[in-house]
Amino acid sequence: MIPELGQGMLLVALGLALWGAGTAAAGAATRRPALVASAQHAALSVFALLTLAFALLTYAFLAFDFSVRYVATNTNLGTPFYYRITGVWGALEGSIILWSWMLGLYTVILLVRQRERARELYPWALAVMLAVLAFFLSVMTIAAPPFARLSPVPVNGRGLNPLLEDTGMITHPIALYLGFTGFTVPFAFAVAALATGRVGDAWLGLTRRWSITAWYFLSLGLLIGGWWSYHVLGWGGYWAWDPVENAAFMPWLTGTAFLHSVMIQERRRMLKLWNVALVILTFSLTLFGTFLTRSGIIASVHAFTQGAVGVFFLTFLALVVLVSLGLLAWRWDALGAQGELDSVVSRESAFLLNNVFLVAAAFTVFFGTVFPLVSEAARGVKVSVGAPFFNQVNVPLFLALVFLMGVGPLIAWRRASRENLRRNFLWPVTVGTVAAAAGWALGIRSALAALALALTTFVAATIALDFTRATRARLRAGERLLPAMGGLLRFHNRRYGGFVVHLGILVIVAGVTGSQAWSVQTEATLQVGETTGLGGYRIRFDGLDSREESNHVRVWGTFTVTGGGSRPTVMQPSKKFYPQETSPIAGVDYRVGLVEDLYLVLGDFTRDGRQATVKVQVNRLVTWIWIGGAVLTLGAALALLPERRRMA
Amino acid sequence: VSSKFVAGGAVIALALAYLIYAGVTQSAVYFVTPSELAAAPTAGKAYRLGGLVAPGSVRWEAKTLDLRFTLTDGKSTVMVRHTGTPPDLFGEGRGAVVEGQWAPGGYFKATLILAKHSEDYTAPTEGRETGYRELFKSLRKPDS
Numbered sequence: 001m002i003p004e005l006g007q008g009m010l011l012v013a014l015g016l017a018l019w020g021a022g023t024a025a026a027g028a029a030t031r032r033p034a035l036v037a038s039a040q041h042a043a044l045s046v047f048a049l050l051t052l053a054f055a056l057l058t059y060a061f062l063a064f065d066f067s068v069r070y071v072a073t074n075t076n077l078g079t080p081f082y083y084r085i086t087g088v089w090g091a092l093e094g095s096i097i098l099w100s101w102m103l104g105l106y107t108v109i110l111l112v113r114q115r116e117r118a119r120e121l122y123p124w125a126l127a128v129m130l131a132v133l134a135f136f137l138s139v140m141t142i143a144a145p146p147f148a149r150l151s152p153v154p155v156n157g158r159g160l161n162p163l164l165e166d167t168g169m170i171t172h173p174i175a176l177y178l179g180f181t182g183f184t185v186p187f188a189f190a191v192a193a194l195a196t197g198r199v200g201d202a203w204l205g206l207t208r209r210w211s212i213t214a215w216y217f218l219s220l221g222l223l224i225g226g227w228w229s230y231h232v233l234g235w236g237g238y239w240a241w242d243p244v245e246n247a248a249f250m251p252w253l254t255g256t257a258f259l260h261s262v263m264i265q266e267r268r269r270m271l272k273l274w275n276v277a278l279v280i281l282t283f284s285l286t287l288f289g290t291f292l293t294r295s296g297i298i299a300s301v302h303a304f305t306q307g308a309v310g311v312f313f314l315t316f317l318a319l320v321v322l323v324s325l326g327l328l329a330w331r332w333d334a335l336g337a338q339g340e341l342d343s344v345v346s347r348e349s350a351f352l353l354n355n356v357f358l359v360a361a362a363f364t365v366f367f368g369t370v371f372p373l374v375s376e377a378a379r380g381v382k383v384s385v386g387a388p389f390f391n392q393v394n395v396p397l398f399l400a401l402v403f404l405m406g407v408g409p410l411i412a413w414r415r416a417s418r419e420n421l422r423r424n425f426l427w428p429v430t431v432g433t434v435a436a437a438a439g440w441a442l443g444i445r446s447a448l449a450a451l452a453l454a455l456t457t458f459v460a461a462t463i464a465l466d467f468t469r470a471t472r473a474r475l476r477a478g479e480r481l482l483p484a485m486g487g488l489l490r491f492h493n494r495r496y497g498g499f500v501v502h503l504g505i506l507v508i509v510a511g512v513t514g515s516q517a518w519s520v521q522t523e524a525t526l527q528v529g530e531t532t533g534l535g536g537y538r539i540r541f542d543g544l545d546s547r548e549e550s551n552h553v554r555v556w557g558t559f560t561v562t563g564g565g566s567r568p569t570v571m572q573p574s575k576k577f578y579p580q581e582t583s584p585i586a587g588v589d590y591r592v593g594l595v596e597d598l599y600l601v602l603g604d605f606t607r608d609g610r611q612a613t614v615k616v617q618v619n620r621l622v623t624w625i626w627i628g629g630a631v632l633t634l635g636a637a638l639a640l641l642p643e644r645r646r647m648a
Numbered sequence: 649v650s651s652k653f654v655a656g657g658a659v660i661a662l663a664l665a666y667l668i669y670a671g672v673t674q675s676a677v678y679f680v681t682p683s684e685l686a687a688a689p690t691a692g693k694a695y696r697l698g699g700l701v702a703p704g705s706v707r708w709e710a711k712t713l714d715l716r717f718t719l720t721d722g723k724s725t726v727m728v729r730h731t732g733t734p735p736d737l738f739g740e741g742r743g744a745v746v747e748g749q750w751a752p753g754g755y756f757k758a759t760l761i762l763a764k765h766s767e768d769y770t771a772p773t774e775g776r777e778t779g780y781r782e783l784f785k786s787l788r789k790p791d792s
Contacts, residue, residue: 344652356657360664367668372679382679384696386747389675393667523732525710575736583736603733604710613710613733 003068003147006056010140010147013049016042017134021127028123028195036123040111043130046137047104054101057146058088066157069150070094076159076580078551086170087160092294092309093146095173099290100136102181107133110185118206124192125185132184135316143308159551159580168228176221176248180286182214183255187283190276194327199272199334204262209640211262215255216636222248223629234586234601236521236617238625241390246369247289250362254282257358260408264351267413269338273328274355276335280324285362287317292369343415350408357397357404364393395448399455402509405502406459409495410466427465432458452513456506463499489638497639504632507624514621521617523603528610535618537563537598542570544609553577554587557602557612561591564598573602573614596620677747686724689750697726697756698745706740719744719756730758 020042027035057070061084066072070093075084089098107129114122140146186207193203225245226238239245258278264271291313328335341348372384410424436454444450467488474484489496524532526541533539542558556574574587590599596618603613677694685697699719706717715730717740728746738744738761746758 341650341653344656356660360660364664364668364671368671371672383676384679385672385675386677389671392671392675393664396667523713525713582742583739586736604708606710611710613713615733 002056003060003065003149006053006060007141007145007147009049009053009056010137010145013046013053014134014137014141016049017046017130017137020046021130021134024123024127024130028127036126039123039126039130040115043104043107043111043126046130046133047101047108050097050101050104053146054088054097057094057097058085060147061085061088064157066155067149067151067153068146069148070146072150072154072157074157074160076157076551079157079160080165080550082170083160083165086164089173090160090164090169093140093144095177096136096140096144097146098173099177099181100133100140102177103129103133103136103184106181106185110188114206118189118202120196120198121189121192121203121206124195125188128188128191129184132188135312139309139312143312159578162552162576162578162581162585163232166228166232168224168232172221172224172228174221175217175224179214179216179218179221180248180251180289182210182217183251183279183282183286185210186214186258186279190279191324191327194276194324194331197331197334199276199331201266204265204275208262211255211259212636212639215252215259216633216640218248218252218255219632219636220629222252223626223632227626230622231588231590234588236519236599236601236615236619238515238622241368241387243369244289244293246365246390247285247292250365251282251285251289253358253362253365254278254285257355257362258282260351260358261355264348268348270340270348272337273332273335276328278355278359280321280328284317284321284324287313287320291317345411345416345421347408347411347413347416350404350411354401354404354408357401361394361397361401364397365390368393398509399451402452402455402459402506405505406455406462409499409502410462424462424465428458428461431461446517449513449517452509456509459502459506463503466499467496490641493638493641494643497635497637497641500635500638501632502635504628504630504635507628507631509628511621511624511626511628514624515619518620519618519622521615523613523615525604525611525613532614532616533563534616535564535596537561537616537618539571539600539614539616541612541614544605544612549576551578552585555584555602555605556587557605557614559600559614561598564596571598571600573600575602575605592623594623597622682719682721682726683724685726685750685756691750691752694747694749695756696745696747696762697728697758698743699726701738701740701742701744703740706734708734719746727755728758729755730761732761735761 020039023035023042024039027033027037027039059065060068060071061075062081064071064075064077070091074087074090074094079087088094107126110122110125110129114125118125189203189207189210193199222245225248229240230236230238258275261271261275261278265275291310294309294313341352343349368385368389372382375381375383406428407425412420432454435457436450439450439453444453467485470488470492471481471484474487475481479487520535522532522534526532528541528543531538531540538561540560540562542560544555544557546553546555548554554574554576556572559571559573560568561571562568569591571589571591573589575584576587577584586601588599588601590597597620599617599619601615601617603615605612675694677696679696679698682697682699685695697719699721702718702720702725706715708715713731713733715732715734716728718725718727720726728748729751730746730748745762746756747760747762748756748758751757
């Protein structure tokens with residue numbers, strides 16, 4: 001009975017969302033507040049119904065209701081309590097419920113916060129949000145109903161994909177989906193701007209913090225995904241250019257471009273068309289990403305094969321693109337630029353280049369991801385391009401972007417004079433050059449690593465220079481050091497929030513460069529008592545052991561590690577055997593450090609427990625990627641604080 | 649000024665086109681079946697070869713980490729060699745996808761054996777459960 005209730009709620013929510021989208025649009029077009037009020041009630045009801053349906057699905061998981069197909073496929077009697085909750089969004093149907101719930105939440109926040117502030121744009125934005133919600137609800141009622149029954153009812157369920165039994169899987173989808181769905185709000189306002197013809201700055205001002213929020217959650221989702229991959233999958237990497245990683249990375253790239261290009265429009269009244277187009281592109285890419293993930297057209301670790309869902313997403317994506325292009329064509333004249341570029345050496349140019357490189361990176365990622373499909377369709381040969389392609393094409397683009405990260409915030413608007421360039425960049429360029437030279441002297445022989453070192457220190461120096469200069473100006477005005485610095489961060493939170501995010505990215509760049517350039521690995525088969533070595537560590541195999549856990553059997557090897565400048569420690573990489581899986585799951589054991597991680601993966605072993613194969617990796621600087629994520633979080637939080645007017 | 653921007657844009661577009669072209673030609677991986685590969689093997693070209701691990705063909709030397717097996721599609725077979733532990737999903741009679749090159753010695757030198765995860769619904773079967781129990785027991789008493 002409860003599953004039917006849940007499915008019924010989703011159906012009613014679909015009807016309400018459609019009604020709300022229609023009345024909000026009609027109310028906006030005819031300027032009748034009563035219609036908009038009706039749409040608001042519909043939006044609130046949709047959110048309430050989604051919350052209830054989500055709660056009912058969670059209840060079905062907690063109560064082991066195996067008559068529900070989705071529950072039976074993603075949990076079993078041995079699944080621990082926490083993973084029964086996270087299992088709710090462990091696969092297709094539940095993840096779409098979570099997605100829609102978040103979209104509903106954003107719609108309600110939009111309603112509460114912007115109902116009074118944006119009288120012209122708000123009704124249209126509400127209509128777009130509800131239309132997108134209606135689409136996801138239609139997926140849940142027709143293509144992938146989460147409450148569908150299973151007959152006959154099995155005694156026990158299949159169980160959650162063991163790879164998802166991890167804390168990373170609690171947070172990764174939540175952050176990622178908050179990012180994905182978050183970009184619906186700027187998109188909704190862009191459509192509202194086009195619909196009303198008010199394509200000026202109003203919609204940008206309204207969506208600035210929404211865009212930063214969405215961007216931040218998307219960044220966090222990507223980072224947590226990398227962390228999960230690193231400590232669960234047992235290959236020692238955090239990014240594989242897997243189609244689904246790419247799917248989330250593309251909107252991140254175009255979203256990042258958007259965050260930067262809005263500043264040009266605010267300041268110089270340029271790039272109106274470009275900004276609207278970027279938001280539409282970013283939103284379309286979030287849909288495309290979901291399509292890639294959920295349709296199973298491209299083989300991937302994330303792929304769930306569900307044909308009908310793919311068709312739904314592709315149709316909706318086509319609809320979104322067509323309607324957006326139509327609106328763009330309709331408002332073409334209003335989208336012309338008022339300002340123009342004065343000089344090649346200017347802040348406008350730096351930002352423009354930043355946008356060109358970011359969109360180019362998004363394009364190459366797209367190209368590489370769909371290449372197998374295109375080549376098969378065009379030439380009949382299935383050819384794919386792997387990680388080497390993505391690295392080769394994107395590394396130059398990313399290094400150029402890091403360079404621009406230093407140039408953009410300091411170079412003068414309109415036209416940078418020689419004096420301006422000397423004043424802002426002489427010191428940072430010197431610092432970068434000296435750092436690279438010092439690195440070379442200390443034994444860095446990778447040209448790429450030396451270049452990355454030069455660029456990151458250059459950018460860090462520009463940030464330090466700017467902050468020191470601004471602090472000095474406040475000190476001259478009679479403030480003390482700490483209040484002066486605090487005041488800068490608080491009253492110029494947007495600028496310095498951005499700088500802190502840049503610092504976070506620099507730290508991530510350092511971590512990625514270090515791990516790519518200096519990580520080493522080996523593999524060895526050891527008898528009990530034998531030792532292997534890598535990077536100054538000695539690893540002795542002491543034996544195998546096993547234990548029966550609630551839903552699997554765990555076999556682990558015990559290894560004593562000496563060297564590496566610390567006391568001997570015991571590490572126990574394992575293999576987990578789940579009855580519902582045809583093959584075991586690796587349980588990595590790793591020792592985290594600021595300079596390097598020691599990372600052990602248990603391979604093959606003999607049944608008598610006398611011999612085991614172990615993969616040993618020394619991964620260098622990886623920890624800095626996660627630290628960079630924390631810095632980025634601080635910066636985003638700072639940028640999100642409400643702007644305060646300067647009071648003297 | 650605008651001509652400078654046009655020229656700059658053209659340079660960037662050309663550089664990007666070159667990067668993509670070079671990237672594709674250098675890292676293209678061709679998907680083939682054992683029959684297709686056996687018909688026209690080209691040394692030095694990157695392949696992704698998919699097939700069934702022929703029953704009885706797997707030779708695994710733990711000490712030297714040398715793994716040999718043959719992949720078949722029913723019509724042709726290809727001998728594959730790899731250095732490293734067989735991945736968790738690997739086994740005789742199961743599907744496998746390997747990435748690597750055709751070696752002059754007349755075999756496929758795999759640099760990567762791809763783990764494919766099945767999302768198919770399978771209820772836990774009695775046979776497999778007991779298989780794991782046996783493993784569990786044998787490890788409990790390492791000396792027996």
